[in-house]
Amino acid sequence: xxxxxxxxxxxxxxxxxxxxxxxxxxxxxxxxxxxxxxxxxxxxxxxxxxxxxxxxxxxxxxxxxxxxxxxxxxxxxxxxxx
Numbered sequence: 001x002x003x004x005x006x007x008x009x010x011x012x013x014x015x016x017x018x019x020x021x022x023x024x025x026x027x028x029x030x031x032x033x034x035x036x037x038x039x040x041x042x043x044x045x046x047x048x049x050x051x052x053x054x055x056x057x058x059x060x061x062x063x064x065x066x067x068x069x070x071x072x073x074x075x076x077x078x079x080x081x082x
Contacts (some may be wrong), residue, residue: 001027002045004062008051021065033073040066053071 003023007014015023027038044066047059 001046003027004043007060008047008055010058011054012061013056014059022060024065024069028069036073037070040070042056049069055077 004027007023008019024043028036031039044063047062051059
């Protein structure tokens with residue numbers, strides 16, 4: 001979480017989108033998809049009201065990455081059932 005906040009504080013200049021997703025996935029608990037979704041939601045809620053104008057773009061990039069990871073959880077669950 002600290003590295004994600006550092007990313008936001010820097011204004012999003014330290015990582016590209018793929019590296020940002022990798023960072024978030026590496027911090028995500030290795031649990032069932034439902035618990036992972038809860039963790040992603042908590043992370044998103046922690047972004048509310050964080051930082052000023054320079055951090056808004058970085059915060060938006062984190063939100064997009066969280067949504068992309070959440071969508072990947074759906075794909076993982078679907079392919080695991082096949």
